[in-house]
Amino acid sequence: MLCVCTKKILQLEADNLAANIFLGNYYYLTAEQEKKKLETDYKKLSSPTKMQYARYRDGLSKLFTTRYEKARNSLQKVILRFPSTEAQKTLDKILRIEKRGESLSGSPLLAYSNTNI
DSSP: OHHHHHHHHHHHOTTOHHHHHHHHHHHHHHHHHHHHHHHHHHHTOSSOOHHHHHHHHHHHHHHIIIIIHHHHHHHHHHHHHSOOHHHHHHHHHHHHHHHHTSSSTTOGGGOOOOTTO
8 A cells, every 4th residue: 555655656756755765675675575485486496397497587587677677766766866875775786686687588697507408
């Protein structure tokens, strides 16, 4: 409910500092939780198939193009209006994550160490 209200505030006032801080942190934290779950579930597989690996990569790719991107956009608005050290730290983490995950097709982010491929 709170997230819906915050989004409505941003529809009316896109540069609202408090709303952008809230949403930036919200999207970042939910992305981190989802990423951890994806990684934990994938690591449980003793011998993943190509399809399981593809689903894992697809899940990570969706995180980068949805949650992390939304977090980055909100936090960049914050930094432009207010020099927040904490917002900058979170933004830097997101940028490092995105850099490691750049173009998941062919990136070293997810080296498939299994011989099933």
